[in-house]
Amino acid sequence: MLAFLPFGSIASRQYRFQIHFLMIHNPSLFRVSSVHRTHLTVLNGAGEIRAELTGRFRFMAESDEALPVVGDWVEAELFDNDTLAIVHDVQPRGTVLRRRAAGGEAAVQLMAANVDVAFIVQSCDRDFNVARLERYMVAVRDGDVAPEIILNKADLLDDVGQDALVTAIRASGEAAPIHLVSAESGFGMHALARRLESGRTYCLLGSSGVGKTTLTNHLLGTDAFSTGAVREDDHRGRHTTTSRHLMELPSGAWLIDTPGMREFGMVSSEDGLAETFSDLDTLAGECRFRDCSHEVEEGCAVLGALAASSLDADRYERYMKLRREMAHYDRSVAERRRKDKETGKLYKRIQAEKKDRRL
Numbered sequence: 001m002l003a004f005l006p007f008g009s010i011a012s013r014q015y016r017f018q019i020h021f022l023m024i025h026n027p028s029l030f031r032v033s034s035v036h037r038t039h040l041t042v043l044n045g046a047g048e049i050r051a052e053l054t055g056r057f058r059f060m061a062e063s064d065e066a067l068p069v070v071g072d073w074v075e076a077e078l079f080d081n082d083t084l085a086i087v088h089d090v091q092p093r094g095t096v097l098r099r100r101a102a103g104g105e106a107a108v109q110l111m112a113a114n115v116d117v118a119f120i121v122q123s124c125d126r127d128f129n130v131a132r133l134e135r136y137m138v139a140v141r142d143g144d145v146a147p148e149i150i151l152n153k154a155d156l157l158d159d160v161g162q163d164a165l166v167t168a169i170r171a172s173g174e175a176a177p178i179h180l181v182s183a184e185s186g187f188g189m190h191a192l193a194r195r196l197e198s199g200r201t202y203c204l205l206g207s208s209g210v211g212k213t214t215l216t217n218h219l220l221g222t223d224a225f226s227t228g229a230v231r232e233d234d235h236r237g238r239h240t241t242t243s244r245h246l247m248e249l250p251s252g253a254w255l256i257d258t259p260g261m262r263e264f265g266m267v268s269s270e271d272g273l274a275e276t277f278s279d280l281d282t283l284a285g286e287c288r289f290r291d292c293s294h295e296v297e298e299g300c301a302v303l304g305a306l307a308a309s310s311l312d313a314d315r316y317e318r319y320m321k322l323r324r325e326m327a328h329y330d331r332s333v334a335e336r337r338r339k340d341k342e343t344g345k346l347y348k349r350i351q352a353e354k355k356d357r358r359l
């Protein structure tokens with residue numbers, strides 16, 4: 001295991017030192033490592049401790065988005081012999097990973113904050129899917145996080161099979177780095193580990209079962225977290241990651257493991273879409289009408305490229321699907337705002353009527 005750990009360069013060790021220096025000299029600054037219904041856990045130089053929000057902070061929060069998420073830097077005071085941190089503020093976020101909350105149509109769920117690089121993990125088996133990859137790319141770029149691709153379980157494919165996956169990704173126009181690895185055999189893991197820089201934050205995203213926790217354990221050099229393998233002894237089912245967790249690797253890099261996501265619901269992310277589908281974005285700029293839907297219009301450069309076969313029909317369909325989903329989300333948000341406003345008006349009217357009656 002240890003053979004795969006990165007060797008911290010002198011530069012990275014200096015950076016790590018700076019971070020710890022900052023923490024030592026600002027003992028009220030902590031990093032959120034996990035979020036639970038009743039409490040949080042936070043890291044400071046010494047380790048992980050339980051944390052709670054002040055009532056005032058919770059009460060003053062304008063929305064769920066104002067509450068701490070994994071990766072946030074928070075200000076807190078220590079109590080009970082430094083075993084409890086009481087959080088009273090969240091530092092402004094550099095980047096965010098967000099998705100549409102499951103169930104609630106018009107609600108956003110923040111998954112993590114201050115992530116530098118999101119590794120989108122797919123495995124070299126049935127899980128591999130370019131459309132899903134693009135969906136993650138769009139969402140990651142929307143939060144200003146740099147996406148990189150990990151193709152795990154390379155041991156399941158021969159060279160030809162591996163090349164075919166990489167070719168499929170490049171054919172879709174995606175230029176992000178691709179890491180072909182096997183967390184099981186260790187193939188490619190040393191190179192991957194060496195890319196993780198001290199003081200930077202990395203996040204693993206992807207469907208359940210692609211090997212995120214196995215990768216994490218590998219990078220940590222432990223088996224701290226249980227993977228999705230069926231337990232040999234009693235076959236009592238799968239042990240899977242149930243919550244996001246941030247940890248510090250021996251190299252000084254931060255890593256966030258996430259539970260598998262059944263869906264990555266799109267919120268409105270124009271920038272992420274434009275960046276991931278830059279070919280279509282360029283074409284759209286050449287359409288005759290600025291608000292072209294690229295479905296029926298005369299002078300549509302996108303339809304033109306489709307007709308000339310210079311644009312792949314599948315890619316066009318995937319682009320349109322994401323656009324429709326975002327438009328649907330925008331409509332849901334507008335609808336909710338309208339309802340909220342009406343509820344507000346109704347409330348005011350009732351208050352006014354009550355007052356009238358009292359007069």
Ligand SMILES: Nc1nc2c(ncn2[C@@H]2O[C@H](COP(=O)(O)OP(=O)(O)O)[C@@H](O)[C@H]2O)c(=O)[nH]1
Pocket residue numbers: 152153154155156181182183184185206207208209210211212213214215226227228229230240241260
């Ligand atoms: N063949 C193969 N199996 C792997 C590899 N990495 C992980 N697995 C297996 O895939 C299953 C799911 O792994 P897990 O790390 O729990 O996936 P997660 O849900 O993404 O966290 C487990 O049975 C792992 O042993 C790999 O590189 N090759």
Ligand SMILES: [Mg+2]
Pocket residue numbers: 212213214227228240241258259260
């Ligand atoms: Mg897991």
Ligand SMILES: [Zn+2]
Pocket residue numbers: 284287288292293294295297299300301302303
């Ligand atoms: Zn058009």
